[in-house]
Amino acid sequence: MASHSSSGSLRVLRALLTRTRTRTRTWTCSTRPPVPQRSLSASTGPPPVGPGIEPLSHSELYRLSITDPDRFWGSAAQRLRWVQPFHRVRDCDLSSGRIGWFLGGKINVSVNCLDVHVDKHPDRVALIWDRDEPGTEVKVTYRGLLETTCRLANVLKSHGIAKGDRVAVYMPVSPLAVATMLACARIGAVHTVVFAGFSAEALAGRIQDAECKAVVTCNQGVRGGRIIDLKATVDTAVKMCPTVQHVFVAQRTDAPAVMGHLDIALEEVMSRQSPVCPPEPMDSEDPLFLLYTSGSTGKPKGIVHTQAGYLLYTALTHQYVFNCREGDVFGCVADVGWITGHSYVVYGPLCNGVTTVLFESTPVYPTPGRYWETVQRLGINQFYGAPTALRLLLKYDDTWVKKYDRSSLRTLGSVGEPINHEAWHWFYSVVGEERCPLVDTWWQTETGGICIAPRPAEEGAPIIPVMAMRPFYGIEPVLMGDKGVPVSGPSVGGALCIRQPWPGMARTIYRDHQRFVDAYFKPYPGFYFTGDGAVRSDEGFYQITGRMDDVINVSGHRLGTAEIEDALDEHPLVPETAVIGIPHDIKGEVPFAFVVLKDDVELDSAHILKQLRDLVATKIAKYAVPDHFLVVKRLPKTRSGKIMRRILRKVAMGTTGDLGDVSTLDDPSVVTEIIEAHKQHKKQHQR
Secondary structure (H helix, E strand, O other), X not given: OEEOOOXXXXXXXXXXXXXXXXXXXXXXXXXXXXXXXXXXXXXXXXOOOOOOOOOOOHHHHHHHHHHOHHHHHHHHHHHOOEEEOOOEEEOOEOOOOEOOEEEOOXXXXXXXXXXXXXXXXXXXXXXXXXXXXXXXXEEXXXXXXXXXXXXXXXXXXXXXXXXXXXXEEEOOOOHHHHHHHHHHHHHOOEEEEOOOOOOHHHHHHHHHHHOOOEEEEEOOEEEOOEEEOHHHHHHHHHOOOOOOOEEEEXXXXXXXXXXXXOEEEHHHHHOOOOOOOOOOOEEOOOEEEEEEEOOOOOOOEEEEEEOHHHXXXXXXXXXXXXXXXXXXXXXXXXXXXXHHHHHHHHHHHHHOOOEEEEEOOOOOOOOOOHHHHHHHHHOOOEEEEOHHHHHHHOOOOOHHHHOOOOOOOOEEEEOOOOOOHHHHHHHHHHHOOXXXXXXXXXXXXXXOOOOEEOOOOOOOOEEOOOOOEEEOOOOOEEEEOOOOOEOOOOOEEEEEEEOOOOOOOOOEEOOOHHHHHHHHOOOOOOOEEEEEEEEEOOOOOEEEEEEHHHEEEEOOEEEEHHHHHHHHOOOOOOOEEEEEEEEEOOOEEEEEEEEEOOXXXXXXXHHHHHHHHHHHHHHOOHHHOOOEEEEEOOOOEEOOOOEOHHHHHHHHHOOOOOOOOOOOXXXXXXXXXXXXXXXXXXXXXXX
């Protein structure tokens, strides 16, 4: 266990939400919340507390957020700058998927991310663009970002983009990508950022579904020393998208872009625009952005996030989970094309007025020390990354970490999937030198922000490895048993649900609200169903076991594949594994394990596989030992780092004739490698 203080970042919230006898559930515009009207920004110290008012502890704050969410969230919302105050904190009914927060309020997200900070410290650095080549970073102040955002917003307006119109953003991680998102927010347009690596077909499908009126892109992208021709992809996609009227093209490299009749040179038209753009007052529940995520049917679904609730939730989670302070440099290495980039590269950090890093490169370019060289060079205080990248770096010698000064780090964070023990301990001990709290965060595109994480917590509270642990304010986890009723007490597992709504949650699936209800609220009426499984420990902490569709049933025993993977990953020569279930005539299902070995291993597969079987038998039980093992060089992953298990399932079952949509794979050639390895494996076992 590791123990670290988080009390400093909680003082503001504790002081704001103080014990009073007043408990107000519905406010009118003329009624002010029963708390001091002081901003909860990351850059301020504790506001003065009135005489005789005792500040709340963390546990009391959490209890208040559950028992009186109107008071909690209504008070917390005073940190935002409102155009018009809200008159009702919430109007929600999870059984029907009706979710509304801060009703009657009007706000502009870009104002809260830019103007409020320009008023106080215009020359503070908002963005550090860590470009692909190390040492070529670009710094952008809050004033500079506001001016760029306004010029871009005026470009959009001058070309007919208005409130409610959808704009597709297909750009590499860059200040201009962030400015595009904020420009849309400023004029009330709805952005949908598509990862700049999706195929033309995948991009077109998202543009078509959102009925985008414009696309903003770059001539090329640069990543890991490679040039990616973005404009050519957009050209192909737009041919299938009749709603697109304009394509705005920025220059990331010196290579000239081939321009067509829809194309507009972005920097050229921006230079002629005013650096001032009046912000559009937006209703709290107006859409802010769409973000497409894979569904179980294979058709991407456009998750809708709205204005005030999303912004407030990302700002609070960013500040309190990571203990952000004035002057911090926050290093989230996610792409802006994913929800992590939206919430913890752009909106959360900028709303809190800190400096946020835009990481354009890869963990191993030009060397496996790139992350830690960046930490040293930029003085990063919080580092937030994915377990898949950590497992990749585990394959290399620790000297790639230790050669760089990481003394600026105060908090480490893990995001995207459950982290395994070896990666957790390496991250904590080697990277963080056992002095930085490691927050293993659980959340989803649909939740908008972090829902379960080790921090915030009481003074001196422990952090247990590979556990998300504690629900954030307003999040009340419930574990559902096989009969669809909550299971109580410690040492139990079940389907992870959340009992009541929170401001950051998604509002609908674009143009398909019934699908939204069916997916998230119909399985367990009155609850939000996450689709994940979890266990609650003896201490009452939560550990995520993985997707419920990654649960297999072996002779009546329900097994989470993540649990088996975690056991296998404890082997010192195994940086990564993926386990899927395949049919079995007698047992119903059996586990099939795909195993990646470290590069320098002298392969004695029979010996290593015996050790792996013993590990699973020891850590879980004999019935959990995979019936099949296949050693592969790498696993098929999406560009966000998630393993595409449905492809592995097809390989294991020998049904690779139709692999389905593989457009989200980072490198499709890995599938050919795995299929060939499986063929060789079968030949060896047939001899």
